[in-house]
Amino acid sequence: MPRTEHRRLRADAARNRQQLLETAREAFSRHGVGASLDDVARAAGVGPGTLYRHFPSRDELVLAVIDDGLTEMQVLGDELLKDSDAAHALRRWLGAYIEQLSVFQGLAATLVNPPACDERHTCRSALAAGMALIDAAASAAVIRADVDANDVLDMAAAIAWIGEQPNRGARHRKRLLELLLAGLRNPPAERFSAS
Amino acid sequence: MPRTEHRRLRADAARNRQQLLETAREAFSRHGVGASLDDVARAAGVGPGTLYRHFPSRDELVLAVIDDGLTEMQVLGDELLKDSDAAHALRRWLGAYIEQLSVFQGLAATLVNPPACDERHTCRSALAAGMALIDAAASAAVIRADVDANDVLDMAAAIAWIGEQPNRGARHRKRLLELLLAGLRNPPAERFSAS
DNA sequence: ACCTGAACACCGTTCAAGT
């Protein structure tokens, strides 16, 4: 069952909520996560107050819209954890994560924002799955053991952020992911003298 | 002479322009580059129309405020180009560049945006200086020769972007820069099988 | 040539009134 109906709602309220989610997805696709919430409410056929009742903040609405995608990230992470090739598993997951953060313009910022992406959200489960993969790769010694897993996830989000800038796209994301992976794979600076 | 007076202006116009720049710097420091332009104009003692006359867009104002900082980046780049240690020079410059992009919340996005950072701006000279350093490092074989210099600059901006997110800061930027440098220094994936 | 500030359009958010 979809997590978007986890709470018991009156029939009309559930319908409104669903309608808001669909309309919001459409609006975010077209105009990014900064799309006008007034327009969303209007297109969903409800008053602005109804939107705010269901989703107290923009971030809340954004996270609800991509809830399914985040669940997929978690499921994928759990599956890839069984993969015997930890390096391959990590690359796959990070690639998928970056693409997930790129479905709406401005989405990366929402996921990187701790107040938005808190314990109540699927977002956290997705990140936890990613951290497990990073840890596994470190244990298998296919990446360095001295990197902070949160830094890796931050870098992935940063790559998605770059990709959503003008004149950039999927190709850039791929290249930058390779750059990140190269940095993970290799020992810290030797030839680079500190400061 | 400061580039902020490159055009001849009537005395009162020049004074207004200078006042706007100072007030804007203050506002951007406090509220990020998204600060209210109305407030800036009010605090500078001019009407909103005057602000728009001097700076047709927010990006234009932002770039004017950090113009000196960008010039410093260019000068630093030119100096470091003479450094015999190309790896050290690159690290120094990228570190300074990341810090420069972190002086205001949201600044990194402005610099990454091509329509904002175009040929008329000091911003381009700064980026050119950085690219020269990257090329020099590649020629000296202290970094891989197959990385796109623009990707490196993008990554630096992305690191600054991460650093301006909640719960992150200068320490994160340092760590992530090391991660980037490790990726530059080392050959592309071997152990990581493609796809 | 430059400045002023009213005016317009738009948006997020709240809340009293309704069902």
Added chain:
DNA sequence: ACCTGAACACCGTTCAAGT
């Protein structure tokens, strides 16, 4: 219990009138 939509505050942007 939930919805409605008017109302409020705020902001970017323009432009006619002024000096």
